[in-house]
Amino acid sequence: KQEVTQIPAALSVPEGENLVLNCSFTDSAIYNLQWFRQDPGKGLTSLLLIQSSQREQTSGRLNASLDKSSGRSTLYIAASQPGDSATYLCAVTPAGGSYIPTFGRGTSLIVHP
Amino acid sequence: DAGVTQSPTHLIKTRGQQVTLRCSPISGHKSVSWYQQVLGQGPQFIFQYYEKEERGRGNFPDRFSARQFPNYSSELNVNALLLGDSALYLCASSLQGSYGYTFGSGTRLTVV
Numbered sequence: 001k002q003e004v005t006q007i008p009a010a011l012s013v014p015e016g017e018n019l020v021l022n023c024s025f026t027d028s029a030i031y032n033l034q035w036f037r038q039d040p041g042k043g044l045t046s047l048l049l050i051q052s053s054q055r056e057q058t059s060g061r062l063n064a065s066l067d068k069s070s071g072r073s074t075l076y077i078a079a080s081q082p083g084d085s086a087t088y089l090c091a092v093t094p095a096g097g098s099y100i101p102t103f104g105r106g107t108s109l110i111v112h113p
Numbered sequence: 114d115a116g117v118t119q120s121p122t123h124l125i126k127t128r129g130q131q132v133t134l135r136c137s138p139i140s141g142h143k144s145v146s147w148y149q150q151v152l153g154q155g156p157q158f159i160f161q162y163y164e165k166e167e168r169g170r171g172n173f174p175d176r177f178s179a180r181q182f183p184n185y186s187s188e189l190n191v192n193a194l195l196l197g198d199s200a201l202y203l204c205a206s207s208l209q210g211s212y213g214y215t216f217g218s219g220t221r222l223t224v225v
Contacts, residue, residue: 045216089155100161105155
C-alpha cells in the first residue's frame with residue numbers, strides 16, 4: 001500500500017525566503033505525482049504535474065522535482081510572498097492502471113510580511 | 114471553460130439523515146472521483162467512476178454510495194449520517210488519471 005509523507009507538517013517563514021517542501025512515497029511504481037495548493041476550507045488547486053518519466057516541472061516561482069528511485073519529490077518556492085500562505089499537498093498516482101492517487105497530509109505554510 | 118462544479122457548497126444535516134452531493138466534471142472529462150477530507154488530514158479516497166462504471170472504492174462503509182450519469186456528472190449519497198461524517202467532500206475529474214486531476218471547491222457537510 002502506497003504511503004505518502006510530507007515534511008514539515010507546518011512552516012512559518014518571512015516574506016522573500018526561498019523554501020522547500022518535501023514529499024516522500026514508499027512505492028516507486030508511480031505514474032505521476034501532482035502538487036496542489038489548498039486555501040482554508042476550499043478545494044484543491046493544481047500547481048504542477050510531473051509524469052514518472054520527467055525529473056522536474058516549473059511554473060513561475062514554483063519548481064517541482066521528482067526522484068522516483070528514492071521515492072522523493074520536492075516543491076521549491078522562490079521569493080515567497082504572503083499570498084503563498086496555504087496548505088500544500090502532494091498526490092501520487094500509481095502505475096498499473098487504477099489511476100487512484102494517494103495524498104499526503106500536507107504542509108501548512110505561513111509567509112509573514 | 115467551467116471547472117469542476119459541486120453543489121451544494123455547505124449543508125447541515127442531523128444524525129441519521131441522508132444526504133446527496135452533486136458534481137459536474139469539466140467538459141470532456143469522463144472520470145470522476147470523490148474524496149473526504151477531515152480537518153488537518155489529506156483527502157481520503159471514496160469512489161472513482163469512469164464511463165459510468167465504478168473503477169475503485171476506498172475503505173468506507175456501505176452507507177456511502179455513488180453513481181455517474183450519462184453526461185458524466187456524479188452523485189455521492191451518504192445514508193444514516195454520523196457525526197464523524199462531518200467533513201469537506203471533494204470531487205475531482207480527469208480525462209484519465211494519467212493527465213492529473215482537477216478538483217472542485219468542495220461541499221462542507223456538518224452533521225449535528
